[in-house]
Amino acid sequence: MKKLGILVINCMIIFVLTGCWSRIEINDITIVTATAIDKMNDGKIRVSLQVAIPKQLGPVGAGGSVGSNGSTVIISETGESMMDAIRRLQEKLPRRIFFSHNRILIIGEKAAKDGVYQILDYISRVREARMRSFILFSKGEAASILRLTPVIERYSSEAIREQEKTGVGAKIMIKDFFNMLTTEGVSPVAAEVAIRSEEKGRNSSKETAAIVGSAVFHKDKLVGWINDKDTRGVLWIRNEMVKGNITVSIPKEKGGGKISAELKKGRTKVKPILVQSKVKMNVNIQAQVEVFENSSKLDLGNPKVLQYVQTLMEKDVEKRCELALFKAQKQYQTDIFGFGNAVYRSHPKAWKEQHRNKWTEEFPNLEVSVNPHVSIVRTGLSVKSPEIKD
Template sequence: MMRISPRSGALAAMAALLLLTGCWDRIEINDMAIVMGAGIDQDDQNKVHLSVEVYLPTGSSADSAQSGSDSGSSKDQSGTITASASGGSLSEALGHLQERLSRRLYWGHNNIYIIGKKRAEHGIQEDLEFVLRFIGMRERASFYVSEGRANEVLQVVPYLERSAVEALRELSKTQVSTEVDMKHILERIVRNPEQTFYVPHVLSGPEMVDKGHIRNTDEPYFRGLAVLKNGKLVGTLDNDSMLGTLWLTDRVKSSTQIAYPAGRGKITMSLSSSSTERLPRILPDGTWEMRIKVRYEGDIVQNTASLDPMKPEELEQIVEGANTYIRSRIERALESLQKKQADVLDFGEQFHKKYPKAWKQEKANWGKRFAEVKPVLDVQIATVRQGVMTGDIPSLFRREEGGDE
């Protein structure tokens, strides 16, 4: 048996302790500037202007506050500060921004990137490339395009949330808009030869606020969708076309409401479920056709029309009204997207799966072929539930006025 001297044992223990160095790269939370949201703009010198909204813990000092419009920080009333800097690229702008902050920027909680309109029109390919490569960025953060400058949106002070980025994120979860994160964009870029995708379109900061950047609740946050092709903004879709696009891509939320005129009033229906199926066909005459089959269920939540869903002939009018409403939104979205030659609907992928040889021939010029695809709509409501009461309120009032029969 080999003997180990006490001296040798002590040296071995000391060597082991040297290896136990702990978390050498750990950063204390007091040394972090936690980024809640980021805005990317194109400045007047065609440089990248990066703005970040940083969480400000209660009682901490905004020691990074500086003067100056392009490189300073501004403290607002929501517990955050907005800091910004410019550079020849997004990585260079980030480096300049870090130089002006006493704490290290931490991106682990960043939920949102807002792209200013001017930057989106210039192109965001390089920005996306950096976000994907930089280890600190989150790939599940959502993307938005603003009508004006992104840094103006970050400075909006909302009433119900801690910051504008939180308000946007919460609204994206509802029927008001939709969520599009970096993972979704990357999938679109890989699958689509012309790299087309859409993101929520946000109003400009000045449109959303009163004096002092305080949120004006009379104005919405969103205005439809922004459509990008090959990394550049090619146009926007209004709210009606946005709803049609969500139907076409099977991303309509169950809480979505539709309201349409019927009889002498209006029917409002809340969706409980929906599904969209796309069936591509290439006809013998060479026509490319896409059959779009939409099925959904809904609950009547308000009926101010003179229509009684308990009567088959009047229920048929309600059903046809709902189908016409949805069909018109889908047609409007298709018309706008085909005019832009921007296939954000994955039509190309559907044809690729069914007709790989034909797709290979059209792939290089898919935008033009997409504009020629003939849509065939089949929109039908599967179930209409009328809610707790039967009939409609106007008919009940008329009955009261005429007395009991």
């Protein structure tokens, strides 16, 4: 009797653990690799999907080729809302739309200026949506970015994703953008992607996608753009500078030339200081760099010369940060650095009672002190330029 009871229990467990009831076969789904969203003149939303063609996604030689756009196809449809546009897209396709492999989300300028909350609200509710996909914005139509044929990667979404992973710009995922939207004292910022012409031959060129700067938001609406140079300052202040170069020019009286170094390690600490209900921000930047190029006549083996070059690099970092601060404070008046959130975390009571409701008015006049400290940790195999003779 005891053995019979154990047998019955085991049978019940087997039935409970069956996991194939909700399976989805790969030949029943349409794999989306990228999504582009634009706002039309009539107010409708156009959703464009970059869809993978399964038979073209094998190894090179087994179907498709590097640089070919034959591995994906772009399909578009408009609707009154995101859900309406997706429903219309589904009517065009024989397979179920599947977002789990969506790598990037690009939103056009017109849609971004009208507010992106409606778009992100739908994406956050889709079961297969990947919140770790990168979010980017374009000045023109977002759909045109997806139609480009990359030089190395198989399709444009993969090329853009790889650029984002290198840290050449603001590396913001959908979940990060959501956090900025819902967090007190910080406004969203994300990378700007644009079409750039690249010379292919003597009389021909090829259009490719490139990360060229950042999109600046106030709440969920786009208010402006920051170029690539000023974006570096934003990344320094936000403690998101993971890769970059610092190039300084040596004055003519010291021989002229340039010295370039690559960032090896960087860290930024933002410290808010309250003085009689007034806020002041101290931005302390620590950076370790390695010299990779020296076309000047300076001998980097000399400690005094090395200190002089470090000072020039500190001034360069400070200038980039000041340019970014000017754009955010005076031109767009939106706190993309998270200074308000820093006040909230350090002085929660003062933030709630004195600054939360008037931070929009306080931020443009906020006093910010940028204190960079750059250390040259390596100078390469040679401390002198090849032109210098003993």
